[in-house]
Amino acid sequence: MMDLQDQIKKSLAGDLESFNQIILSFQSLVYNQAYRIIGEPDAAADATQEAFISAYKKLHTYRGGSFKSWLLRIVSNACYDEFRRRKRKPVVPLFPKGEEGDEMDSVSWLEDPSEKPEDTLLRKELSEAIQYCLDRLEYEFRTIVVLVDIQGLDYASAAEITDRPLGTVKSRLARARTNLKNCLQGFKELLPQGLRHVGEA
Amino acid sequence: MKLSNRDWVQLSSYLDGEMNLRELNKTEERIKKEPALQLALEELRQTKITLRQTPKLRVPHNFILTPAMVGLKTSPLQTRGYRLVSALMTFLLIGVLVLDFGRSFVSGSLAPAASKEVMLEAISDSAADALEEPALMEAEGAMESDRSVAETEAGAPLVEEAPAPQEAAEVMEEGESLGTAQEAESGITEDEAPDTATNQTDVQQEDGVAEEQMAPSQTFAPEIPESVVSQPPTSVYAPDEETHKIERVPSIDPFRILEMILGFGALSFGIAAWLIKRRKS
Numbered sequence: 454m455m456d457l458q459d460q461i462k463k464s465l466a467g468d469l470e471s472f473n474q475i476i477l478s479f480q481s482l483v484y485n486q487a488y489r490i491i492g493e494p495d496a497a498a499d500a501t502q503e504a505f506i507s508a509y510k511k512l513h514t515y516r517g518g519s520f521k522s523w524l525l526r527i528v529s530n531a532c533y534d535e536f537r538r539r540k541r542k543p544v545v546p547l548f549p550k551g552e553e554g555d556e557m558d559s560v561s562w563l564e565d566p567s568e569k570p571e572d573t574l575l576r577k578e579l580s581e582a583i584q585y586c587l588d589r590l591e592y593e594f595r596t597i598v599v600l601v602d603i604q605g606l607d608y609a610s611a612a613e614i615t616d617r618p619l620g621t622v623k624s625r626l627a628r629a630r631t632n633l634k635n636c637l638q639g640f641k642e643l644l645p646q647g648l649r650h651v652g653e654a
Numbered sequence: 655m656k657l658s659n660r661d662w663v664q665l666s667s668y669l670d671g672e673m674n675l676r677e678l679n680k681t682e683e684r685i686k687k688e689p690a691l692q693l694a695l696e697e698l699r700q701t702k703i704t705l706r707q708t709p710k711l712r713v714p715h716n717f718i719l720t721p722a723m724v725g726l727k728t729s730p731l732q733t734r735g736y737r738l739v740s741a742l743m744t745f746l747l748i749g750v751l752v753l754d755f756g757r758s759f760v761s762g763s764l765a766p767a768a769s770k771e772v773m774l775e776a777i778s779d780s781a782a783d784a785l786e787e788p789a790l791m792e793a794e795g796a797m798e799s800d801r802s803v804a805e806t807e808a809g810a811p812l813v814e815e816a817p818a819p820q821e822a823a824e825v826m827e828e829g830e831s832l833g834t835a836q837e838a839e840s841g842i843t844e845d846e847a848p849d850t851a852t853n854q855t856d857v858q859q860e861d862g863v864a865e866e867q868m869a870p871s872q873t874f875a876p877e878i879p880e881s882v883v884s885q886p887p888t889s890v891y892a893p894d895e896e897t898h899k900i901e902r903v904p905s906i907d908p909f910r911i912l913e914m915i916l917g918f919g920a921l922s923f924g925i926a927a928w929l930i931k932r933r934k935s
Contacts, residue, residue: 469726473718484713498714505717509724576709583708601670602705608672627666628659634701644704 457520465512472512476505482521482604483528489599490532492588496539497532504531519610526614529596536592579643586636590629597622598629657694665695669702736927743920750916754909 455463455471457478463471483504488497508527515523587595593615600611601622612622637644657665667673668681685691 467726469719469721469724476718477716480713480717481710484717485711488711489708494711494714498717501713502717502723505719506723509719579704579707580709580711583705598705602702603708605706608667608670623667623672624659624663627663630666630698630701631662633705634697637701637704644700 461512461515461520464509469509472509479521479524480505483524486525486528486599486604487532487535489584489587489603490529490592490596491535491539492584493539496535500528500531500535503535504528507531522606522610522614525600525604525606525610526616529600529614532596533592575643578640582637582640582643583633585640586633589636590632593617594625594629594632597625598633601626602630657690661691662694662698665691665698669695669698733927733930736923736930740920740923740927743916743923747913747916747920750909750912754907754913757909 455474457475460471460475464475480501484497484501487500487504488494491497491500504524504527507530508524511527587599590598596615597611597617600606600614601608606614608619608622608626611626612619615622617625664673664677664681665685668678668685673681685695
């Protein structure tokens with residue numbers, strides 16, 4: 454199997470199949486980043502597709518280093534464009550219909566069906582609780598906390614992706630975490646055991 | 655005790671290890687001294703753990719790109735060129751087919767009769783030649799033998815042994831006259847006279863009398879038919895060659911070759927254009 458650098462070289466030479474292999478490797482990361490920032494599955498899918506198209510066209514601007522960071526920066530920009538577009542023209546999200554014919558108002562249709570029902574429910578509710586709290590953050594705060602706490606990037610990478618100084622990333626991350634902490638206290642029963650009892654003493 | 659924004663930032667950075675050594679030591683000292691900072695640090699840690707446990711969503715579909723998505727288009731010159739050539743060759747093929755059909759239609763009633771005539775002529779000529787060939791061969795053989803005989807007679811004493819009839823008659827008359835005189839002198843019987851005359855004639859011939867009386871132009875010339883002698887042996891088979899020429903007429907019609915070339919070309923260029931378009935899409 455070709456490594457990432459070979460795939461990038463071939464993609465730069467115009468080989469779309471090689472770039473599609475890169476897409477298959479990174480699409481989960483990119484889609485989750487887009488979904489956590491935008492909060493809507495359809496918009497996240499659109500932003501993801503736009504991000505990959507943009508990445509293919511701008512691949513010549515990749516100068517080495519972390520390809521993941523380079524790609525997440527493109528995703529962040531695509532999410533921002535999608536976010537602004539939806540802010541100008543609010544849309545009512547249409548979810549697929551469930552077994553009983555009613556529209557599913559969550560993203561549970563995207564999850565793994567092989568999981569146990571109680572685990573699925575817990576995961577679904579925790580995911581929804583986190584998303585609920587993320588949606589209440591300002592866009593830039595949300596982007597940084599998703600990059601650092603969900604995607605696991607360091608501050609320097611987050612600063613590079615968001616094109617913000619390191620100090621700004623630090624302060625915005627701290628504020629975002631504080632707000633999320635307060636928000637998640639409203640979903641104590643969904644939280645891990647350690648977080649449920651924090652602040653009760 | 656309420657924490658300031660600076661305290662939250664320091665605790666967040668301390669949690670992630672994103673501090674220099676001096677700030678790290680200072681923050682650690684404060685955390686040890688202040689229980690509020692310890693509690694806030696624990697809350698941030700649990701929040702971070704919770705966020706790290708955020709379920710990963712499955713992608714709704716693959717996001718692989720198609721050439722159309724990224725604006726890749728097939729080379730218009732290449733594809734269009736192939737298509738144009740294919741179309742032109744198709745039109746030419748149709749034209750040639752129409753011409754071919756028209757040609758065969760127009761000459762449809764005449765061509766078979768003409769060809770039959772030609773065929774019959776060819777067959778009759780070849781048959782006649784085949785029939786004539788043995789006679790010709792015999793004639794040629796006779797001619798060759800006569801020619802050799804003539805050559806040997808012209809250059810050898812055989813000519814003397816076979817004089818011309820007129821000359822022989824003259825000799826005979828002289829011989830007879832001599833013989834009569836001698837018969838009268840010697841009293842030889844008439845029965846013996848011809849032998850004597852013949853002998854005398856032979857003697858005279860041996861003496862070259864007859865030789866002197868013969869003109870060079872009166873040498874023996876065998877009778878060879880003019881039709882055989884006048885024509886060289888090669889000219890005898892001329893009709894046969896003509897027959898072969900008729901048989902050697904090329905069997906593949908140029909129209910067929912042109913049709914095959916145009917058909918193959920149109921098909922090849924059409925397939926090439928289709929393959930390029932399919933590969934790019």
